[in-house]
Amino acid sequence: MHFNKTTVKRLVILLCLPVFLIVSGCSFPGLASTSDEDTVAITGGITAEAQILAALVSGMVEHYADKSTVIINNLATTTINHQAMLNGDASISAARYTGTDLTTTLGLEPESDPQAAFDTVKSEFEQRYQQTWLPSYGFDNTYVYLVRKDTAEEYGLEKVSDLKDVADQLVAGVDPAWITRRGDGYDGFKEAYGFAFKTILPMQIGLVYDAVANGKMDIVLGYSTDGRIGSYDLVMLEDDLRFFPPYDAAPIVSDKLLDETPEIGQAIEKLKDTIDTEKMQELNYEVDNNLVEPNIVAERFLEENNYFEGK
Structure with missing residues (x-):
């Protein structure tokens, strides 16, 4: 039917x-x-x-x-x-x-x-x-940090905590609403993980996958169920401190x-x-x-x- x-x-x-x-x-x-x-x-x-x-x-x-x-x-x-x-x-x-x-x-x-x-x-x-x-x-469908395979291999990235020593070298693209959101937004993230990115740029969520895959961003914040993760063979970093809520x-x-x-x-x-x-x-x-x-x-x-x- x-x-x-x-x-x-x-x-x-x-x-x-x-x-x-x-x-x-x-x-x-x-x-x-x-x-x-x-x-x-x-x-x-x-x-x-x-x-x-x-x-x-x-x-x-x-x-x-x-x-x-x-x-x-x-x-x-x-x-x-x-x-x-x-x-x-x-x-x-x-x-x-x-x-x-x-x-x-x-x-x-x-x-x-x-x-x-x-x-x-x-x-x-x-x-x-x-x-x-x-x-x-x-x-x-939670937030997940995504990088290309070559970036993951270069910096030895498997989980979010691995970013601590290299974040000041990385340009990140994220959902504009997340940057200013109270609690589980960028301020809360920096407090929980103890680091900040070199540059963080607001991007419409649908554009982040293309941006990181094409090398315009080093790392992006995407959605865990997005089909483009597989399309671009991106690496999902484990939220090892369980910062992002369900x-x-x-x-x-x-x-x-x-x-x-x-x-x-x-x-x-x-x-x-x-x-x-x-x-x-x-x-x-x-x-x-x-x-x-x-x-x-x-x-x-x-x-x-x-x-x-x-x-």
Whole structure:
């Protein structure tokens, strides 16, 4: 069964909206005219992973709840994604991560225990925003430092602590949001590991893999499930001090939608523990390396697993 079994309206926002527009509480242009009681709006993101997860959720909702869906992609940050939910422009956020929402959205301290992190965000989102965190897809997409093989061999790098004696020689590219994030951002990292890089440059997360592979950066901070790690044969450095908190991926659904259409929550929960880190890397690789559209990757995955009908 394909995603178009019902009348599907898909919206892709091609340009990220300015932050001032989001913070002001304005709605996303065009959504009001395309949404109705039979259409569910789902936020994705700018990464292949976020767009795949949004398409997976879309497919499950359409398959089991007989609803059309609209996907809002290219939302550049968690803050913008969260604001879309608060504005009522979307009722489902498909790609949210415990560690990010814990520190960025909720403004709480990082939590090293995965279950404790999940329990905290679930409880706080229910109390503050009347939103429900559904169970994780089954993988943790944490930050990971990446270098080329020749760099790893030259400096003898296997774990992050190995960088201490050479960091002052290295240019690092990192996600802009990470540089200033409280707790598990750059300041916290320097305190935990006891060193700083020669130069640290903010980069859109999708560009860091090309940058390090092409020698424009010595080291970059990427995502552990990104398919481009395999594409470029990059070396992942072990976070031996366990600085980065767990980033278990899970969908969030508004309580209002769950109350009105409980079968939507039941449908999405079928995705619980169905994607491990290796599988997510494979799915991302299809998009980032083989240039397959995220919705096609998601559709194939659901069909191969019969929409997880046995779960």
